[in-house]
Every structure is written in structure tokens, then in C-alpha cells.
Amino acid sequence: MGELAHGAGGQIPAAEVPEMELPHPHGWWSTYVFSQDAKVIGIQYALTALAIGMVALVLSWLMRLQLGFPDTFTFIDPQAYYQFITMHGMIMVVYLLTALFLGGFGNYLIPLMLGARDMVFPFVNMLSFWVYLLAVLVLVASFFVPGGPTGAGWTLYPPQAILSGTPGRDWGIVLMLLSLCLFIAGFTMGGLNYVVTVLQARTRGMTLMRMPLTVWGIFTATVMALLAFPALFVGAVMLLLDRLLGTSFFMPTLVEMGQQLRYGGGSPILFQHLFWFFGHPEVYIVALPAFGIVSDLISTHARRNIFGYRMMVWAIVIIGALSFVVWAHHMYVSGMHPWFGFFFATTTLIIAIPTAIKVYNWLLTLWRGNIHLNVPMLFALGFIVTFVNGGLTGLFLGNVVVDVPLSDTMFVVAHFHMVMGVAPVMVIFGGIYHWYPKMTGRMLDDTMGKIHFWVTFLGAYAIFFPMHYLGLLGVPRRYHTIGETSFVPASAADLNAFISVVALVVGAAQMLFLFNLLWSLRHGRESGPNPWRATTLEWQTPETPPGHGNWGKELPVVHRWAYDYAVPGAPEDFVPQNEALPPPAHVAKGEATA
Amino acid sequence: MDTAPLHAPDAVRPAGWHGVVADWSSDQRSFKGASWGKVMMWIFLLSDTFIFGCFLLSYMSVRMSTTVPWPNPSEVFALEIAGTNFPLILIAIMTFVLISSSGTMAMAVNCAYRRDRGKTTALMLLTAVFGATFVGMQAFEWSKLIHEGVRPWENPWGAPQFGAAFFTITGFHGTHVTIGVIMLLIVARKVWRGDFDHERPGGLTGRRGRYEMVEIAGLYWHFVDLVWVFIFALFYLW
Numbered sequence: 001m002g003e004l005a006h007g008a009g010g011q012i013p014a015a016e017v018p019e020m021e022l023p024h025p026h027g028w029w030s031t032y033v034f035s036q037d038a039k040v041i042g043i044q045y046a047l048t049a050l051a052i053g054m055v056a057l058v059l060s061w062l063m064r065l066q067l068g069f070p071d072t073f074t075f076i077d078p079q080a081y082y083q084f085i086t087m088h089g090m091i092m093v094v095y096l097l098t099a100l101f102l103g104g105f106g107n108y109l110i111p112l113m114l115g116a117r118d119m120v121f122p123f124v125n126m127l128s129f130w131v132y133l134l135a136v137l138v139l140v141a142s143f144f145v146p147g148g149p150t151g152a153g154w155t156l157y158p159p160q161a162i163l164s165g166t167p168g169r170d171w172g173i174v175l176m177l178l179s180l181c182l183f184i185a186g187f188t189m190g191g192l193n194y195v196v197t198v199l200q201a202r203t204r205g206m207t208l209m210r211m212p213l214t215v216w217g218i219f220t221a222t223v224m225a226l227l228a229f230p231a232l233f234v235g236a237v238m239l240l241l242d243r244l245l246g247t248s249f250f251m252p253t254l255v256e257m258g259q260q261l262r263y264g265g266g267s268p269i270l271f272q273h274l275f276w277f278f279g280h281p282e283v284y285i286v287a288l289p290a291f292g293i294v295s296d297l298i299s300t301h302a303r304r305n306i307f308g309y310r311m312m313v314w315a316i317v318i319i320g321a322l323s324f325v326v327w328a329h330h331m332y333v334s335g336m337h338p339w340f341g342f343f344f345a346t347t348t349l350i351i352a353i354p355t356a357i358k359v360y361n362w363l364l365t366l367w368r369g370n371i372h373l374n375v376p377m378l379f380a381l382g383f384i385v386t387f388v389n390g391g392l393t394g395l396f397l398g399n400v401v402v403d404v405p406l407s408d409t410m411f412v413v414a415h416f417h418m419v420m421g422v423a424p425v426m427v428i429f430g431g432i433y434h435w436y437p438k439m440t441g442r443m444l445d446d447t448m449g450k451i452h453f454w455v456t457f458l459g460a461y462a463i464f465f466p467m468h469y470l471g472l473l474g475v476p477r478r479y480h481t482i483g484e485t486s487f488v489p490a491s492a493a494d495l496n497a498f499i500s501v502v503a504l505v506v507g508a509a510q511m512l513f514l515f516n517l518l519w520s521l522r523h524g525r526e527s528g529p530n531p532w533r534a535t536t537l538e539w540q541t542p543e544t545p546p547g548h549g550n551w552g553k554e555l556p557v558v559h560r561w562a563y564d565y566a567v568p569g570a571p572e573d574f575v576p577q578n579e580a581l582p583p584p585a586h587v588a589k590g591e592a593t594a
Numbered sequence: 595m596d597t598a599p600l601h602a603p604d605a606v607r608p609a610g611w612h613g614v615v616a617d618w619s620s621d622q623r624s625f626k627g628a629s630w631g632k633v634m635m636w637i638f639l640l641s642d643t644f645i646f647g648c649f650l651l652s653y654m655s656v657r658m659s660t661t662v663p664w665p666n667p668s669e670v671f672a673l674e675i676a677g678t679n680f681p682l683i684l685i686a687i688m689t690f691v692l693i694s695s696s697g698t699m700a701m702a703v704n705c706a707y708r709r710d711r712g713k714t715t716a717l718m719l720l721t722a723v724f725g726a727t728f729v730g731m732q733a734f735e736w737s738k739l740i741h742e743g744v745r746p747w748e749n750p751w752g753a754p755q756f757g758a759a760f761f762t763i764t765g766f767h768g769t770h771v772t773i774g775v776i777m778l779l780i781v782a783r784k785v786w787r788g789d790f791d792h793e794r795p796g797g798l799t800g801r802r803g804r805y806e807m808v809e810i811a812g813l814y815w816h817f818v819d820l821v822w823v824f825i826f827a828l829f830y831l832w
Contacts, residue, residue, distance in 0.1 A: 016622040023800050120630040123799040188641060196634045199624045207621045226637065230644035234652060238762065246747040247758035249656060265660045265753055270652055277648075558621070 017201055020117045022549055036122035037548060041129050042107030043439065046432075048129075049100040050514075052136050056091035059084040061507055068500025070481045070493075078480040079167040082151030085478060086168075087143075089154025090176065093282065094183060095136055097424055101289040102187070102225065103132060105431055106194050106218045108439070112538035113215050115203025115556045115578075117549045119193040128193070131186030138179040145171035152176075153478060155279070158250035158271050159263070162243040165256075173243060177236045184229045184236075194222045203537075205558030209313065210577070212536045212562040213306065216313050217292020220320045221285045227324070228281035235274035242266070272334055276327035283420050284323040288316055290387075290427035291358055294380045296562070297430050298362055300534045301377035302369030303573055305563035308361045315354035315361075322351045332400050333407045341400040348398035352391070359388055370566070370573075375449035376532075379430030382457045383423050390419025393468065408478070411471025414464045422460045429456070429513070436517075437531045441544050442524030448516040452509050459506035466495050533574050536562045540576050635810045639817045642770075646821050649766060650828055653759040657832075665751035667830050670739070685830050688731045689822065692771075695724030696819045699812045706808035711785055714808060718782035721815065725775040732768050736761070760829065767825055770818045774811075781811045 025031040035041060063084050066076040076084075107125070111118050119125045142149040151167035152160060160166050161173055168176075198211070198219045211219075238249040242263070250271045251263035299306045306312060328336060328344040362384055371377065393415040396402045406412060429452070436444050471477075474487050482488055530539040542552040556578035564575035607613050607626065617626050625633055657664055668681040675683070702717035743750045744757045784790060784803055793802040 013621060016626070021801055121634065121799070123801075188638070191641075192634045192638055195637055196630050200622075200628070200630050200633055202622050205621050207619060208624065209619065210621075226641040227644050230641060231648050234645060234648035237766075238652065241746065241758065241762060245758075247762075248747065248754050249652065249758055262747065265656075265662055265755060267656055267659050270655050270659075273655075274648060274652065 013204060015204055017116075017203070020120075020201070020549075022118055023122050025548070034126060036118075036126045038107045038111050038119045038122070038125060039439075039546060039550075041125055042104050042109075044129050045103030045107060045132065046100055046105075048133055048136060049096050049104060052091055052140070053096035053100075054510075054514075055140070056088045056096060057507055057510060059088040059091075061504060063088065064500040064503040066480065068497040076480075079151060080148075081480040082153070082478070083149045083167050083172070086151050086154050086156075086176075087139075087149050091139070092421065093154065093286070094180070095139065097286045097420075097428075098187070098225070098282070099132060099183075100428055101286060101424070102194065102218060102222055103129065103190055105214070105289060105293065105435075106222065107190070108435065109214055109538060110194055110197055110218060111201075112438075112541065112546060112550060113212050113536055114198065114201065114206055115537050115551070115558060116197060116201045117551060117555070120196045120201050121193050124189045125193045128186050128190035131182055131189065135179045135182035135186060138175055138182060142168065142172045142175035142179075145175065147171055150176045155272075155275055156239065157275075158239055158242065158266075158268050159252065159254060161239065162251075163254070163256060174240065177240045177243075180236045181233060181240075184233045187225060187229060191222045191226050194218065195226070203555050203558060206577075209310070210558060210561045212292070213295035213309070213312055213316070214289070214292040214536075216316050217288040217290070217295075220316050221288040224281045224288070224320050224323065225285045228278045228285065230278075231274045232278035235271055235278070239271065269331075269334055269336070272331050273327070276330045277324075279330060280327040281320075281323045284319055286420055286424050287387075288320060290383065290424040291316060293427050293431045294383050295358075295362065295365075296534075296536065297376050297380040297427075297434055298365050299563050299565065300434075300532050301372045301374060301380070302366050303372070303565045304365050304369040305565055306361065307364035307367075308357070309561065309563065311357055312361055315357045318354045319351060322347060322354070326351065329398055329403070332403045338400070345398055345400050349395065352395065355391060359384065359391075374433075375444070375446060375453060376430045376434040378450070378453045378457075379426045379433065382453065383426040383430065386418055386426060386457075386460060387423040390415055390417075390423060394419060406471060408476055409471035410467045410475045410477055413477045414467035414471060417467075418460075418464050422464065426457070429453070432517075434532065435538075436520070437527030437544075438538055438541075439545055440521055440524070441527055442520050443527045443531060444520045444524060445516050448512055448519075452513045452516065455509035455512075456506055459502050459509065462502040463499050463506065466499055470495060533572070535560075535564055535574050535576050537577055540578050629806060631806065631810050632813070635813045639813065642817070646763075646766075646824070649763050650824060653755075653763060654828065656755040656759060657753070660753040660755055662753040663751075664753050665749060665756050667832070670744075670751065670756075671735075671830055682830055684731060684735055685826065688728055688735075689826055691724050691731070692728045692819050692822050695721045695728070696816050698724065699815045703809045703812045706785065706790075706805045709791065709805065711788060711791070715782050715786040718778050718785065718808070718811075722775045722778040722782065725771050725778065725815075729768055729771050729775070732764060736764075763825060763829070767818070767821060770821070774815050774818050777811050777814065781807055 023036045025035060025037070030036075032040065035044075062073075062076055063081065065073050066081055107119070110116075147168050147170045149168045150156070150161065150172035152162075152173060156173070156176070162169060166173075198215060202211075238247070241247045242249055242251050246262055248263045248266035250268050251261075251266040252268060253264040254261045295306055295312060326344055326348045328340055329348045332341050332344075393411070397406060397412065397415055433444050433449055436442075470492055473489070473492060474485075475482060475492055482492070527544070529541065529544040532539070537556055537558070538546070540556060541547075541550055558577045559580050560575060560577055562577055564570070564577075566573050567575050608616050618624050620626075628636075671685055672679050672681040673683045674680075698717050698721045702714050702721060705713040705717060739757075739760075744760070746758045746761050748754045749757045784794075785805075785808065787794075789803040790805045790807070793804065795802055
């Protein structure tokens, strides 16, 4: 199939990347804690992200308890509810998804998939994790300060974010903004590493157009993050100054409790622009690694070369570029000029084209493939379904006239949870089931995995499908209690109770997943080096889990792209990237060539 | 080790755009001539450009949207010397000093690649002195404005965003210059001790030192100067 197009021909060039100077660990602390090994750093990132993600999960339970059974849980007052919403959103988007995809998968997979011994700057890489951990700790600290965490909503819009009526106004918002600045600083250190490693430290034979799509997704997302996070950083710094020094970047003249505040003349819309100039690329910072990983999962577990590899790469790059010119579609109701709305609606809908190309290519990869319905594949398929679903409602919300009535309803909540909550999380799970054997040498338990998948997948639909309907009814988002309205029927309360019960069940299934992670560490089946019979380099390491420096004495040499599955004439149904071209079929069978 | 890349001695690379295409479709390195450290600094500077870009755009945005008159920079930033009022005199000197420091930095890079330890150290120290002078004059300017009643939240002449944007942006830039001065001093010390001649490992990273570090520090320094040109144009000349 693809071997002639992407693999064959050409000499293997001489080495241009000198042997890497690796920092060698001395003892337990520098091996497992203050490690400069990207694999350890990746696992540290992933565990930290999962831990803080658990906090966000519990917060979502509390919110659902309130929405499903209002007036039952008295400790969830409106203030607490807003705090739960804010922290849930910010943790899930930034501290879980971004950190896990780029810091976790990025660190673990980039050097292995490219045939490098490590990231190019291991010390800076280690620093990146510790600054990230500090950011997480500062964020967690806001739960324990007087007034609690901020309740400004995850978008932190001023002026309300720093006015005295908002919970967490004294300490919470300050810690949140500080934590974000730290996160950005830490991410920048890691991000520079990922980008330079991809650009400058690939092994011999590894051209950009032979990289697995996982690396393409993470690479593009990292470049985007390096350009998008500055806007959040600037917004956070200025909001912090508004809060602490009393500047008026974002604060207009305000009267509070009959008293005019000292603020005046600032522009709240400016913050929205800065926030969403970060916020929209952020959606794709999370989505692109998911696209990449899911491409590799589908190809491996359907034993088919990826359909349209070049188109897949260009689609990733184009989506990344376009995502910088769509941000104001989050601001249709902010009062901006309708012509801007028209422009941003157009760019938003154009993104559907490269995205649709990717979805079609996934389906065409599956077409007539030898599909193994194992756990990673199930999650990959679950991703395609949930992502298409969320993408379609995105077409509704991308249009100004449809968005205006739907804005700030549960429809929006359902949309973004489907497209950038459930879908990327599906890929995270799929990726963990897929690469856990490489990280530990043992398989995750299959039965637990399947239960985990079906409960999560069906549960996600049971939660978010009805939520679209609630949104169409006009149920607003971010309301502690709806109370009695003329347009929301009483049955909406029953639906809310149903959603809440399912949410608790889905949450419980995640405990099963965590248990599986721990249990399989000791009791999992031994996996061997390449349990999925995959082609990419990380499965070809001499040791499993890969040792210090990844490759033993000799770096691998790449001869082909990452998707040589079911190649006619090859001895097995996959050809690893570092294997020289097998002789053509007729030579192998001993037929005369003359 | 991230020294300059190895090249096959007989390697022939096509010129111009064909060369760019060939490099990007090749294996191993996309920027054939650049070391890891240099590529990292360039990408960091690109990211930092977005930070300053966002700051300056925000400043322009609040300046244009405020309904209160903006203080007149020619008057605000004037100095009275010997009874005469010089508009923008201090800024002119500061800008001159900073631009000169870019010149000495470039000369230091040149000397570094000639392995002239003495001259390199001297020129880097001179650059650092220029940088410190700049920060010192900035401190003088800040204290003068503060004496005249300018605060981040108010000022006697008009829009309160003037002080907010001024202190935030020049403060952020001044921090960059200060970090640059510290970096120059550290690298100058390494040059003086001959660390780069003996490829002595760095204290934190354990990586062998190279004269290229002078150039990488220089990239940062030139960037900080360039940013100042924009701040100068948009703050003092607008």
C-alpha cells in the first residue's frame, strides 16, 4: 500500500544530530523525583493532571447534586456553586487536558516516537514540571483561603470577577491568576522543548512527513500554545493589577452598593478579546493532540494504513492556523459590531472543512479494516462519535442568528462538553490503555477496561444528550436554582435528576479506571515489547519500559512512514518504521527476477 | 550535545527556496545550520513577541476607547535642565544608550567567535553597563513621575489608564532588561574564566559550554532593544 509512496527509496543520510549529552541520575531521588528523563517527567505530569482532575470530577458531582436535587444539599449555596463551576472548568481545560496531552503524552511520546534519547533540554524540562506542580498547588491552595476559590466563572470576566459580590474576591481570584501565570511559565519551558525536539532532534530517516500523527498533533498544538498563552498571560497580569493595585484596564466606572468605586474608563470587552484569543486556540490545543493520537490508535487497531496521511497533516496545520482567527465567536452577545460577527462566523464554519477531512479519513481508514474491538479502539471510536456530535452542534452555535438565542443556555454546556470535554477525554483514556503496556510492561485489565468504556460512553450520552434539549427549552447555564419560570416545564427537573444520577454513575466508573491503573501495575498480564504489533518507534525499544536514553547503544534508523500495516508481501501484517524495506513478494518467494 | 550540527563534508545543499524546501523535507534537522539552543531562543522570542504584542495592543485599545483626554507625552516626559524645558530628552538618551548596547553586543559576539576572551568579556560588561544605565534612568523617570503624582490608578492630567499602561509595560520591559543584564554577567564570567574554551559543564544543566552562548544571549538582548523601539514609538511619540 503506502510503502512506495512514503517509505521506499533514497539513501539513509549521515547523522546530523550529535549524540546527546544525557544527565545521568544518581540514586532514587534523581531517578524518580527530580528526574530529567522525559519519560518520568511525562508520567509525573500525567499523574498530577489526573489527581487534580479528580478534584474537578468531584466538583462536577456537587454541581449535579444541586441541579438534580435542588434544596436538598444545603451546604451547596449559590456562592459555593459558582466556585465549583469556576474551578471545575478551569481545572478541566487547563490543568487536566492541556497538561495531560502536552506535558504527559508529549513528554513520554515525542522522544520515543522520533527516535531521540530525550528532550533536547532535560533540565528545563524538569523545571517545567515543577513549575506546573507549583501552579497546581497554588490553585488548590485557593480552596483553603478565607473566602474560598474564585466564583467568577472559568472565563473570569471582569468587572464581576473582582467585585465584592463575587465569591473568592479577596484571595481566590488572586491565587487563580497567579496560578495561571505560573502554569504559562512552566508550560513555556516544556513547550520550547517539545518544539525544538521535533524540529531538530529526529533520528536518521525520520522526516517530518514520516512522523506519526500523534507527534504532528502535539507539535502543532504546542506551537499554538506558545502563541496563544501570551494573551492569557497578559490578560491575567492586567486583571491582577486591576484587583491588587486598583488600575482600570478592564474596569469601567461602577457603582456598588450605592457607592462609586475608584475604577473608571477601562474596557471589559478588551479582557474578553484577550481571553478568547487564548481561549479558542485552547480548544484546538486540546483537540489536535487528540486528533493525532486517535489517528494512530485507529490505524494500529484496524490494521490499516491511515487514509490520506498528507491531508491529515495539512488538516492539523490548517486547523491550527485558522483557530487564531475565530475567537470572537465566543463573543456574539458581547455587543460587538454585527459585521465582525459575520466575519467570525465565516471563519468558524471554514474550520469545519479540514475537520471534516479528518473525520472522513478516519472512517476511510476503518473501511474494510481488520478492526480489533479492544479497549483503545473502543475509546477511539467513541471519540469519533462524540466529536462529530459536538462538532455538529458547533455549526449551530457558530452562526450568529442561531447562537444569540442559544447563548448562555444548557445547549452551550452540552456542546462544549461533547466536543472538548468528552471527546478528548475519550482519547486520553484510549491513549492510556494503548501506551500503559509501554510505560509499565503490563497490560491493563481488559474486562475492567470494557466496563469503564461502556459506562463512560453511554453515560456521556445520557448526560449530555438531554442537556441539549434543556438548552433548547431555554434552561440557562450557571444558575444555582432555576426556580419557577413560565417557559421551563416541570419535567425539566426530572430530566435534571436523571442527568445527575447518570453523572454519579459515570464518575464511579472512573474510580474503576483508577483502580485498574493500580491493580494492573502488579497483576496485569505481561505485555512484551509490542503487544499491539504497532509500527511506530516507541514499540521497538530494546527494553520495555524503555531504559535511560531509550535506545541502548544504537539509535534506530527510520526507513518508512508510521503506517505500514497489512503490506502485501511483508512477512507480518505490520512493518516497523525502523525496518529496512522487505524484499518484494516475488523475491521473497524465490521466483526468478530476470 | 547540542553543538553546531555535523555535516557531511561533501554535502551540497540547494540554494534559496529550494534549500528551504529540501531542509524541511529532510530528516533529523529542519534548520540545518542552527543549534538547539539557538532555535529555542528564537521560538521563545516569538512567544515573547506575542506577550509584548498583547500588552501594546491592550494599551492602544484602552487609549483609544477612553473618553477622558490622554496626557500629552511631550509635556509629561519633559525634563527641565538649566531652566529650559526639553521634551523627551531623557527618553532620547535612554533609547540612545540601549541602541548603543546592541552595537557593543554585536561586537562581543564577533569577538567571541574569534575566541578573544578579553575583548569579549569587556564588550559584554560594557553592554551590561549600558543595560544597567538604562534601567537606572528608567527608575529615575518612574520616581519623577511618581513625585508628580502619577499612580497606576490615577494621574493629574487625564485618563488613569496612562499610569496603568505606562508602569505595566515599561515595568515589564525593564524586567526583561534586568534579566538580560544578569544573563550577560553570567555569560561574561564564563567567558572570562575560559569555560567555553574548555567546554566546562554548566552548573545546572551539566551541558558543555560553548561560545555560541554569547550569541544566544545576544539574540535576547537585541530582541529587548527592538521591543523598546516599539514602546518608544507607541508611548512617547504617539
